[in-house]
Amino acid sequence: SAVISQKPSRDICQRGTSLTIQCQVDSQVTMMFWYRQQPGQSLTLIATANQGSEATYESGFVIDKFPISRPNLTFSTLTVSNMSPEDSSIYLCSVQGNQPQHFGDGTRLSIL
Amino acid sequence: GQQVMQIPQYQHVQEGEDFTTYCNSSTTLSNIQWYKQRPGGHPVFLIQLVKSGEVKKQKRLTFQFGEAKKNSSLHITATQTTDVGTYFCAGYTGNQFYFGTGTSLTVIP
Numbered sequence: 001s002a003v004i005s006q007k008p009s010r011d012i013c014q015r016g017t018s019l020t021i022q023c024q025v026d027s028q029v030t031m032m033f034w035y036r037q038q039p040g041q042s043l044t045l046i047a048t049a050n051q052g053s054e055a056t057y058e059s060g061f062v063i064d065k066f067p068i069s070r071p072n073l074t075f076s077t078l079t080v081s082n083m084s085p086e087d088s089s090i091y092l093c094s095v096q097g098n099q100p101q102h103f104g105d106g107t108r109l110s111i112l
Numbered sequence: 113g114q115q116v117m118q119i120p121q122y123q124h125v126q127e128g129e130d131f132t133t134y135c136n137s138s139t140t141l142s143n144i145q146w147y148k149q150r151p152g153g154h155p156v157f158l159i160q161l162v163k164s165g166e167v168k169k170q171k172r173l174t175f176q177f178g179e180a181k182k183n184s185s186l187h188i189t190a191t192q193t194t195d196v197g198t199y200f201c202a203g204y205t206g207n208q209f210y211f212g213t214g215t216s217l218t219v220i221p
């Protein structure tokens with residue numbers, strides 16, 4: 001199965017700042033996704049990262065707040081913009097290859 | 113609101129007891145997937161069921177997909193401490209993909 005490297009693994013940020021999370025896969029994959037998981041909760045899909053075109057966002061998530069890049073089939077970034085304490089969460093990228101979905105280790109983000 | 117619900121939310125069992133989590137969708141699912149997330153870890157894919165009424169087994173784990181493709185269950189026989197974690201179902205309703213609310217399993221040695 002694909003090996004996913006997600007960086008940073010955790011960060012503590014000041015409110016009003018932005019953080020970019022990187023997701024690198026060791027093989028080309030068609031589908032890459034970004035999820036948010038708040039403490040003790042289930043996973044919520046933020047968007048599907050599309051290679052060569054704009055990401056497809058789920059209801060409740062907008063590009064201005066969560067801009068996503070997908071320059072090629074092995075890499076994507078998610079930026080959490082103008083952060084507030086409500087953005088404190090785990091952010092996970094996942095890829096769809098041989099398995100329905102394979103997840104990275106996640107980025108634990110805390111906003112002060 | 114949440115489309116895919118799981119019950120129970122939490123379950124504590126003595127090691128060796130059985131465990132079942134139930135997954136219910138408000139709409140028909142094209143398939144159902146099950147994931148396990150260990151404390152502090154990320155979700156790990158366990159299995160996918162596609163056919164109505166399908167049953168699959170993985171050692172002590174038995175997965176079922178309902179006849180109407182709106183519900184599913186995961187049953188663990190004779191739980192072990194390594195079974196600790198949160199179990200999520202997930203699936204597509206139309207073109208929307210949802211994770212279930214999850215069931216957190218604690219196994220008491």
